Amino acid sequence: MLPPxxxxxxxxxxxxxxxxxxxxxxxxxxxxxxxxxxxxxLRSKLVGPVDRGWMRKLPDGRFTPRP
Incomplete structure (x- = not known):
């Protein structure tokens, strides 16, 4: 479970x-x-879900959810 x-x-x-x-x-x-x-x-908190495969980080630095 993720922290709030x-x-x-x-x-x-x-x-x-x-x-x-x-x-x-x-x-x-x-x-x-x-x-x-x-x-x-905040950026480091965004990288965690990327590492877990829940989100993607695009080459331009933007974040998007995985479909």
Missing amino acids: DRQRILAAVRQAAGPVMARDVGELVGVDVSVRAKREP
Whole structure:
């Protein structure tokens, strides 16, 4: 079972109309993304589901759910 913050992140990516950047996900889940240092932990939380095969990371850095 995923921790609640990672569940919200995964749900935000799934509900998005298309591929999203980490900044977009942060805005959807209420994370301050105005400073790069605050986006990096979010980006690392996005990589976990990619490693597990639940999401894909596109070459341009955007994230999308697996079909």
